[in-house]
Amino acid sequence: MIKIFSSFRIKILLSHLDLYVLIAVVFSCTSTFGQKTLNLEEFGIQDEKDVTPIVVKALEKCQEEGYTKIVFPQGTYHFYPTFAPERYCEITNNDNGLKRTAFPLINFNDFEIDANGSDFIFHGKMIPFIIEESSTLKISNLSIDWEVPFALEGLVVARDSTSHTFDIKVDSPYLVQYGHLYLSLEREDSPYEKTYGKRFATMEHYNLEVGQNIFWDPKTMAPLYNTRLYNMPEKGINAVELDKGLVRISTNINTLPPLGSVMVSKGEYLQNRTSPAFRVFKSKELIFKDVNVHHAGAMGLIAERSQDITLDGFNVVLREGSGRMITTTADATHFCNTKGTITIKNCIFENMLDDATNIHGTYVRVNKIIDERTLAVETFHPHQNGYLFAEKGDLVRITDQHSLQPKTEAILLTKVERVNEKIAYLTFEEPISDKVNVYDGVDNTTWHASALIENNIVRNNRARGFLISSSGRVEVRNNRIASQMAGMRISGDLKLWNESGPIDGLIIEKNTFINNLYGGNKQAVILIDPEIEQSEFIPNQFYHRNIIIKNNEFYSFDSPILKAISIDGLIFKSNKIIQSDYYKPIFPDEPNLTIIHCKNVDLKDNTYISLTGEQKDLTVYKNQNTIK
Template identity: 50%
Template sequence: MARINIHLPLTKPTILILSLITFFGCEQQSPITILNMEDFMDSNVKDLTPIVTEVLEKAKDQNVERIVFPKGVYHFYPTYARDFYCTISNNDNGKRRVAFPLLDFSGIEIDGGDSEFIFHGRIVPFLIKNSTQVSLKNFSIDWKVPFALEGEVVARNEEKNSFDISISTPYKVADGHLYHCIEYENSEYEKEFGHKFRRAQSVCNLIGQNIIWDPKTMAPIFNSEAMSGLLYKLLSVEEIKPGVIRIFSPYPELPPISSIFYSKGEYLANRLCPGIRVTESKDLQLQNIDLYHAGAMGLIAERSENITLDNFNVKLKPEGGRFVSSTADATHFVHCKGEIVIRNSTFENMMDDAVNVHGIYMRVKKVLDEHRIAFETNHPHQNDLLFGKKGETVRIVGKHTLQPKTEKLSLKNVNRLNERVVILTFEEHIKETIEIGDGIENLTWTPSVLLENNSIKNNRARGFLLSTPKKIVVRNNHLATQKAGIRITSDLKLWNESGAVTDVLIENNTFEDCVFGGGGKQSVILIDPEIHSSSDCKTFEKGIVIRNNTFKTFDNAIISASFVDGLEIAGNTIIETDTYPKIAKQQQHFKIEGSKNVTIQDNQYRPLNGYQTKPTITEKNSINTTSSSNH
């Protein structure tokens, strides 16, 4: 039937006519604003994935504002899930099946009603793409079978430098190597032929990157890098009997009896399924969510604007019997803008950092002419990253100094050749000397950050990694991390993370026994842009204030800062503990290098002997550094 539009002036007779038409002939339908999942399922439903997909399509077609779950336990399998090719920064690219595909939505809330969402096998719970005003709330995320291997150390052999583990997760041994196995559909065909391609499908992954967990503290074991690590070679093993595996260790120390060997698999094949993936979206609220496990990052957000997490927790499930929550970062933000707010949240037992905010440098591959360059990604986890679009602003920096080589440049055209090489055309003439390997950073996509009232503990690696030129506020958090509680850095080396800071306030936080993992340069607060030399005192970071924090620590390294212009360390209290033996025995409390305009005042140190003394300070190649009233 053809639709006829009648345009009448809204006079009193017109209003009367419209009223009569409505009363006598036209049945008006009120828009549906809420869909209750209870209306779409029955008690016999075992896999909610196809039902959720159908409900989401209905919600989009009818502009539904809320989808509500009755409280319950719901299972999601990948068998009938929609799939998408996902290029996910800092994760593994590839086809991913998705339980909640939220694509092209505007104004939708999903309320889980305090339900448990349990996922099975290779599936991404949530994909939010090209959407605005999306709210997720009141549910938990977990997997029936984790994306990792766990085993208790039950024997050691010093002569052979080997140890035995009793494994509590699915595994297999083949060709002298150990594999952890995730859940998969065990059809008749799979039973007969599946072994031929399970590794290629990442169903069974080689054991590689690993760490030792302490069952007493539920944290990585002290000085864990002496007995485990993110190695890039295979471990040799021998199956002693079903469930007991002997591992021939390449590390100098063996883990103690009753400690927990944990491995998330082979490098570049162990970041398969993040809990929530967000891309090219805006105005997102995630509230009252417990993420107990993910086979990659808990949340990864790219090229998105205004994201708020409130009581968003990546943590162990109570009495769940596991030692690790997410197998990578709890939350990660790449090339975002607007405001990132994280408050009242708990991040614990991850295999990587709690919060990481940064841009990404692309590397100059070739200068084509006065307006064009080709760039190349280097790290495989950055292949096919959407770096920029027409009209956005970028800048080129030196590969050794990270200092700007150009003024701001406007992108006229972006031409993708393949997953690694892209040609950029600039509006402006490139007059400066550009070298192969120089970095290109996107200045359009940089967010402000507010982190307050959060708790971070028992994870491998760091607490907050922050690289953005917009305002950063970190206040009233509790951090007890294996490495630095806060790290501010940029690099043109392994990860190519960009974003020199200009306005940072770190205040009223408590740092408790951080940097207990050992290995490499460490400090509770570590400011270390990876620049080759500090001799000419060209600074990189700016405007950092660290005040009124409490550092409860067994070790000496409190704050290490390099290449900063404008650093204030004031009113902080250092309280010595005896939780662990000292690792950085020779390091001073505050280490300043290649910086200028530094003020260190009104800080106090309380050693175990009870005598209050001044914090120790060392300074190298720095200008205008003052210290006063420390006691």
């Protein structure tokens, strides 16, 4: 598919023309060992209420005059969308649209941004960094936050079992209108005024109906234990404002939330992933060093069609003293259709409303067979509209819609023609019409990454720790994972998200898994579950290959440790399971290890220590399709 972007539109309405004169003449630069550095200290950036136009102009100067580094004096800087350039972005697994940014890093090469430990505070719907068609970039020493968060947090202060309602105390901006509760991102007008004091530009009104809710426990700073009991529907949430900041909620909830819990809402589905902190597209050799994302209205970082990315000390963490429960409203990090090596090390990911990281490809579905060499394919999930699946010269293979088994080897694409955001034509080097059916999947084998994930901490987030679906070699070592659902999930599906990437070489070693699964979802600490119906299993054919899980420690209050489906070559050895009493078991009768339709399975030298300190045997279930 071919991305079609609007031209970069920079809307500058400043009446303060002297500011631009100042910018033109006051940029200071130094040159050290061949590096030409632009230092922003000299032109009063710390005194500006909105630094967006200054930064945009500085980046333009860097590109035009060959600067290789830009340096911020340490400070706190506020970025507003009023004078931000905008670009239409189709961002996989996020909301597409016209996006404003303070850092339009388009066609930047061999460039560095060093913020010297500064805080960047954003306002309204912005993507702080848009990085496209760039290479050899380093971004370091900064923190990103929003003054007004993209999630509503309300303390449960009362509940009534008779009327089946509960009351929340809300401090963050909100709006109750026509019986519905809305998030509101608007707090103040534009910082710019006309000479006579009349405002000529105001912030857009950002109101989003409450939806996708979860309850948090302020004692643990994590989702409530057995959170599924308090699931709320997406629709039919009625609200009445009893007093300023006090709202009564009535809805079809199974169990009223406990007093003192916090209702968290990130807004209506398919409209609440507007503002990731970093958007990376068609770029390579990127380093993010010592970066904190305290909040974002989507993912902390989303990278697609890119390669060789390193996150070192890229932390998605709560700002100390903020009083908030939530960092990012979606994944901390996400990598789709990437290649080369993804390195994630020395990071902390906490309090997200989704996973710590997800590395995967994406199947497109066959919509129509045009001729013997041409298919019309489509994206499936709405968050994949406009997704750049492939370009001429990529290798792709066709996958059976039911068994998820490949129906072809990798075949070269000689032409890719985009029709619209959902449909594209793929032309193959060789005939394929007799090898494919409508609704089969097509996987891009050129764009599967290897990954090194080590020395990270994952804690207090909704959903999982690491999701891996990539055919490159992946090593996951020395991490501490305490997520609400599975600590790791390795899947693959042609049902909803259509995430591709059969594993062929994964090692999970020397990690510590701490009290996962407390959300009440029937999973396992390590969940390997390509979404294949058992009736569709093909004898001696498997989805994943060569997975080694060894020398890990599992502190677990519940029974399921490993669930493994459709693997040829599974080793689970020398792992230590220590029974915990941190929570009450939710699924105590489930086996510790569940093995379904696997081959070459080796389970040995594992220990299970009970609450009394006694060593127990692991309980194991293997179905009849499993071959030693």
